[in-house]
Amino acid sequence: MADQSAPIEDGCFDRNNAKLSLSVEHPDHLVQIGFWPQSAAKVHKAVATRFKSKKTMPPGQFVSKGEALCIRSAFDAYLLINVDPVAARGDLSPDACAVTDLSHSRAAIAIVGPAVERFLNCDIAIDFSLEACPVGSAVQTSMHHIPVLLLRHAPERFVLYVYRSYARDLAGWMADMASPFQAG
Amino acid sequence: MRIGCPVCGDRDAHEFTYQGDGSRTTPPLDADQDQWFAHVYERTNPMGRHTECWLHTGGCRAVLIVERDTVTHEIFSVRLAGAQAAIHDEEAGQ
Amino acid sequence: MSAYRLAENGHLIDRDKPVSFRFNGQTYSGFDGDTLASALLAQDVQHIAASFKYHRPRGVMTAGSQEPSGVVTLRSGGRQEPNCKAPEVEICEGLDAHPQNVWPSLGFDIQAVNGLLSPIFAAGFYYKTFFEAGQTGWHFFERFIRRAAGMGEASRLPDPDRYERANGFADVLVVGSGAAGLAAALTAARSGAKVLMAEEAAHFGGGLLASSATINGVPARQWCRETVLELTGLPNVTLMARTAIHGLFDDNTVGALERVADHKAQPEPHEARHRHWTIHAGQIVLATGAFERPMVFDGNDRPGVMLASAAVQYAACYGVAIGRAPVVMTNNDSGYQSAFDLRALGVPIATIVDPRDTVDPALLEQAASLSVTVRTGHVVASVSGRKGVKGVRIAPFDVRGGQLTGAGEHLEADAVLVSGGWTPNINLASQAGGKPAFDAELQAFLPGAPRPNVSFVSCGSAAGVFDLQSALASGQEAGRSATEKAGVKPLTTPTPTVEPTSPDVRPAAVFDIPPRRGKGKCFVDFQHDVTASDIALAHREGYVSVEHLKRYTTLGMAIDQGKNANMNALTLMARAQDRPIEEVGTTRFRPPYVPLSLGAIAGRETGRQFRPVRRSPIHDWHVSNDAVMLNTGPWERPRYYPKSGETITEAYIREATTVRKGVGMVDVSFLGKIDVQGPDAAEFLNRVYSNAFLKLPVGKARYGLMLREDGIVYDDGTTWRLSEHQYLMTTTTANAALVLAKMEYWHATAWPELRVKLTSLTDQWAGMAVAGPDSRAVLQAVVTDLALGAEDFGFMAVGNGRIGDIPVTIARLSFSGELAYEVFTASHHGLAVWEAIMAAGQDFDIIPYGTEALGTLRIEKGHVTATEIDGRTTADDLGLGGLCSKKKSFIGSALLGREALLENNRLQLVGLVSKESRALLPGAHLTASGSSESAGHVTATTYSPALERYIALGLLRRGRERHGETLTARFPLRGDTHEIEVVNPVFFDPDGSRMHG
Structure with missing residues (x-):
């Protein structure tokens, strides 16, 4: 832009x-996905699918797929790098998670x-x-x-x-x- | 002093900010004045083992409940507060 | 000539590399490897300092960092460093050292007259003399006293050197590289643990460097060299010389000072002079060694009186003989070993004096074989000579009675070498551990057990193990146990064999020689000139606690922190009180163990880097448009934009006037911004704000007031509803971090079931407020995709549009009271959006405005900020009582109803107008005429262009009832009184029509 x-x-x-x-x-992008106990499983699944990972990462680790990175920044949050906010939300409803654009x-x-x-x-x-x-x-x-x-x-x-x-x-x-x- | 953040691991005390007495529970907002008065003002000041609330401001920003000896600074336990705790416990159980 | 360079020996010096240096204005020559002490002694320069109080001539007494007397100033200008211990100073080409605390010169020090007045300057002199002189009396004399007594002087010039800090990590930290330390490090290192060994001196080896013993058949220092070589070659080992561990803190956090470049004329470019290390050690081995103990006798501070082991060090390490006719006094067997070692190194020893009646016959035999006379049952009663030792008086001594029993005879001598026993160095162990335990055989304290949250083990002489073979074994065991506790499998190696057996260090309990007829100067603390009679005096005056003794006499408070004085002081105290030493106890050991430069503590956090600075995305534009910047906490904000030659007052008046008459733009990127998002976001906001938030529609913003739990106003801001689940909350700049932390705290501890996420967006968004009657027109000229007409975009509306290609979110809010809009955009676009609006505003003569004008505008409108939200005011006090909903509970609602917060006598927000046409002073107190009682105070003041008056906001008791009253604003510190009128705090446009239009 x-x-x-x-x-x-x-x-x-x-x-x-x-x-x-x-x-x-x-x-390009930095996006936080914050979720709650009720929706944790859904969010883990969405992240695992996108990043083709088998297990849920513990906090303090990150994985990459191409340019995109996924960081488990807290028990109730992921940080995605080089994934735009729309893609980050994907099919997850606003009830399931809060997506916050932190790219700038x-x-x-x-x-x-x-x-x-x-x-x-x-x-x-x-x-x-x-x-x-x-x-x-x-x-x-x-x-x-x-x-x-x-x-x-x-x-x-x-x-x-x-x-x-x-x-x-x-x-x-x-x-x-x-x-x-x-x-x- | 080092505090073992459940998210980040052992970290130096200067990464954390003290948030107050961790042994008290916030009353419901519509609780009466006496309950709120006790919550806001009344404190024991123990010389020894005490429960405290710390925020990992210089790290992951987790809210932590820490059991610490106020004399020797020995830390006995650190656990997460809030929704993170439930998710943490779920994953620890697996 | 007494002291001189030996033809042989001195394994630390390189006789092929001469080095020239200056001391006291004269040039001297030494060798590479010499210390200042050894190089000067080699030239027979013994008198190098003057004592603290009495200005007595002094020389070096030791060969190590505990040196109390031989203290000098190094370098000059910004690099000048006082209080450097000559035995620690490594000479280098061009070194410039000076004596300190002398005037006019070392040789002729007028202040030595203090010595004559010494009976007056006894312990407690200041307290007793000036007790009733009062503050004026004390301050008059203090000036002269400060100049007359002291250590070195610090430079007042900026220090040009670089200082750094660093963190280190190890499984096992070994403190000290003597026999026990090396043994411990070797065991841990060979086992594969990550080892860090710190040695205070420039060379590894400790006492091994001067030892005449053999280890595994080779000289001790060769074993040391080979061991260091092995350690250096291991990838899991870090060796740090010139690194003193100064503090042992909780959880095995250790502070250390590395003197990186002190031994060079100056540091290399980009090299630090000092580096402070914070070391995080899994386990700690304390191999800190022991100090030889001085003895207390008349004249024991003269240049030439030295510790026996120090003399051995000077001979063995530096090839320097401290005299041609030294006398050795010892109360234990190690003094004999020192004497024999000196002889073997070429230093003539003729006499050993020993208070004990019975001495090991083997020692007597060895002495006899060397033609050394041993006088048992005798002591050195006094030393004659002033700038050096001329002779000694050897007299008979009764150990039981602790007294001289005869006058004795004079003996010519040029040095007195003293061994009063050995004191384990338990400083670090005691910082982090329990009470030290007194060992009656050693007549010294041994380390107590570690506190629960530190883990260390002491070994070697630091733990009271003095025999070299045993010390090596003790070090190995310490290394082994530390390695195991650190989670690494320890490897065992056989203990090296030592020949011969070390001498017995257990002393006879004779540490002081009371002079006959009570005359004479017997020093206990050499650095602070505290004598045995001072201790007796303090006792007579009732200072019986060891902590009181310390402070009253200043014993142990100098830079050697009592290393040479404490044990003897305790012995004298105990005797005066007729109590055992362990009951007298020790004073508290505190860090730092060695003096720390402030530079090492500060590291690079100096000057512009003193603390971090935050900048708006539009920062560079402000600077290149001549903004005068202001620091608000960490933020740099534009204060005003002076046009050619304007004063600050002219500038803010022009800026505020332009906003009210036309249009201006102010950067508000600094505001705290928080993303509040989730299904329960509305509920969360409704709990933390005092006013209703559940029904805020999407696309609207609302002013929010936040209270503390106790009902006092905490913060305010606006919150915008961006979508059903997403809100943008703004806070004040100063409170942003605190408010976020507070909300995270409430969420986690009180309402964890609420599904909401709180995230700082302060850096994500740039914000700018466009304000003034022309603001709408300016934005309509540049914003697309958003209708900004009065009907389309009402007060408090929020909408998304574009400026060029850039998405913007606009809220119609007003802090200034004018028609105004806050334009937010993602921060990388902030500058472009600002410039686009400025460009569009040219047709309207738009100007930028800063915090000064912002302040003027808000005062004119009675909008409160931190000056009124001061931690004592309630919403009602500030005229915002209507914002505390009666229909819901919220943070602070329960305690808001307390009697004291509802009293009608409270300080209430008012407007104040000057009746004298001059500026009011913030902080001035408001008084009714005829009264000197404060009824309130002025909070914020300005010249009001809108009213053409000087005005202010204030807090006044029952203020709302008192509009129209005339009061006096008093500022006693400036002797100012000012007549003012109380008015409505909304000075301008009270019905708000301008911002609602």
């Missing part, structure tokens, strides 16, 4: 190297490189080793007092989602945090 302004300029991370690289990503509410930053874990540990008190945080983990936490969502796509690749209003500030913070890893 025309006339969009992004929260973070693509060029704001200018010191990337092989050890650590930060870059802006542009997901977040900025996304990819964090790539062998130094990712140490970089994240500058601020975040979570063990990001592969044993404790395997590929497919969805971590909801805060960085610099700002709530963030981290998805681990690969051993050396995370994508971070942050509220749009904080995005420029957090990007600056991250660029500064990254500088010792990116020096020399």
Whole structure:
């Protein structure tokens, strides 16, 4: 769609190297599906069908199908990325679930490189080793007092989602945090 | 202090915001003034084991009921409040 | 010359790499690997500091971080750092160190005259002298006192260095890399546990670095080197040198300070100077070692009086002899070992003095074989010399009576090496554990058990195990048990063998030598100049609790936190009170164990990054259009848009006037916005708002008032019904997060059966309010797919349209009291929509307006905000009583009916008009004429362009009955009084015809 302004300029991370690289990503959609105990089974089924998964994921994990991602963000909610709100609702009635379009509410930053874990540990008190945080983990936490969502796509690749209003500030913070890893 | 959020796992205390005494139940909105007065103002202030309500503001935003010793900070149990609890229990049972 | 560089030994220095540095304005030369202490001692520079109160000449007393006397200032300018301990400072090319607390110079320190006045400056000097001088008296003298006593001075310039914070994780954290620590780390590491070993010093090894023992047939330090090499090679091990663990907190959360670049002239670009680590450890092994204990005797603070083991360290590690004629005083066998080690390293030891009558014959034999004279039953009674040791008085001592029994004789000496026993370092264990237990044999405290929510094990000398072989075994066992508790299967390895057996450290209970005739200066706390007589004085004056003793004498309160003083102080206290030491007890151990730079605590949260900043999607437009920004909590909001040379007042008057006469636009993206969605959304809203919400039709918005459970007004906003199950709730900017949390709380704990989902949309939507008589026309020019005519789109209507290709949701709401519309769009489109409306508005001379003008407009209309919703006012107080439904219960309804909230004497919202044509002051108190009692206060003030008067809103007792009264607004802090008239708070357009048109 025309006339969009992004929260973070693509060029704001200018010191990337092989050890650590930060870059802006542009997901198409971000939609939350919130449901209730009465409708949980229906919603799990709809999600499982779309993402061709056999079991219901526990919170803290995500799966992907092509570009689309499905994150179990709470016991009573899913976050879908790159699935538009209409498709997200599908056949589920408003009685069964609340669909909230959050596509413009977040900025996304990819964090790539062998130094990712140490970089994240500058601020975040979570063990990001592969044993404790395997590929497919969805971590909801805060960085610099700002709530963030981290998805681990690969051993050396995370994508971070942050509220749009904080995005420029957090990007600056991250660029500064990254500088010792990116020096020399 | 670390609190074990049932959604996110063990997290540092600074991710959570204290919401108040978790041992009290909100009276029905049409309950009388005395009941509401007791609910809003009257507290024991135990030195020891106490039930508290915390919100995981820096994480998944779950509302948690935590049993904690106010002196030693030892945490005995953490459970979800609200509709999430029912869904959690259902899945835990499976 | 007394101290000098040895021709041999010094395995930590590289004699091929000379390093030049400055101290006290002079250039010296040392070697790579030297500390400032060792390099200066090598040049016989012993007097390097002045003591805190008496300005007595001081030198280093130890070779470690517990150093109390040899403290200097490093560097200058923004990097100046006071209170650096010379034995910890690693020299580097260009290092610039200065003595502190001296004037005009180290050599000639005028303030040493304080020493002559020492009887006056005894313990409790300030309290007793200034007790009745009153505040004025104290403040007069305080200035001089502050300058006369002190440690180093901090720089007032900005610190140019980078400081960082980080988090670390380990199955097993080993604190300390001496024998026990290395053994523990090795066991855990070989078992496959994730191990983190932290060592405060620059080199791993602790006491092994100066030990003359062999481990598995090789010198101790070689075993140490090999062990460190093995650990370094393991992928599951992280070794951290120069990292001091400073605090042990709940759930095995540990604080540590890594001094990343202190040993360099300056940090590399992008390198931090310090890094604070928060380590989350499954299990903790405390191998924190033990301190050798000083003894208390006349002149025990002179440069040249040192711990015996420190002298060994200087010789073994740095190749420095502390003297040519040192005398050793020891109350335990380890002093002998130190003497023999020194001899073997090339330092001449001729005399050992020991208060005990009976000493192990093997030691006496060994001494004799080295031609070392041993004087049993004797002590060093006093030291002569001021800037260095010139001689000692050796006198006979009765251990039972604890007194000298003769005058003794003078002996020439240039150093006194003291071993008063060994004190396990139980600081961390005691921070996180129970009461320490007194061990009568060691005459020291051992760690108590851990609290329920921490898990640690102490080992080695920290646990009272001093024999090296046993310490290694103790470390292995600690490593084994920690590994097992961490859920990893431990591997057992045989304990290394040690030769020879370590000396017995159990002391005779002789720690102080009371001077004959009571004269002399016997220091207990070297850093704060607290003497034995100060402790006796404090006792005589009734300070019998150990916590009182500490605070009254300031013992243990300096940067060494009593490491060298506490045990001796307790011994003296116990004797004065005639009680056993364990009854006297210890003071509370608190973090940090070592001083922490504020930089390490702050990390990168300084300057512009002090706290996070939130920006609207339209932010850049405001900035490039010269908006002056304001911080409201984390948000940056435009305050006003000054045209060339306008003051803030001129700007807001122009902006507010334009809105009332034409059209203006204000960014309202900052408002809290919450998605309230689900089959029970209406019911939920009806419970949290005081006014009715069940029947709000789709496509309409309604003002909502929210109370607290106690009936006081909490927040307000508008809620729009977008569809049958979906509502958009707005809140005030400041309360957005709190309101969402509160609603989530009520939902989860009180009404979990309601099928509703609450989600923040503050970042999803950009919002802008277009306000003024021309606002409809402007929007009609740019909005398609939505009829905005007066009949089609009434007050409080909500509808969807497009601006260009962009979907917008528009609500006809008014905060300003003018005809107005709030245009919401998804935030990536916010800037484009704003610019489109500005473009369409050019024909109407549209202007942007900011929070100042917004404030003026709302005050003119009597709309309340946080200044009136102050946590004490009810809806009725604010004239909104009609919004509290009588037909339903809601949050706050039950307690709203309490007597005190219904009294007629309450503060009520009123309008105030200045009768003096000048601005009113917010916070001024309202008084009736002739009265000085406050009847209320001014909440928010402005110049009103609509009325051409200075006006304000206020809260006034029985305000609604008092329209027309003249009152005085008083602001005593500024001596201001101001005549005002009380009026209806809706100053302008009271029937609201402008916004309903």
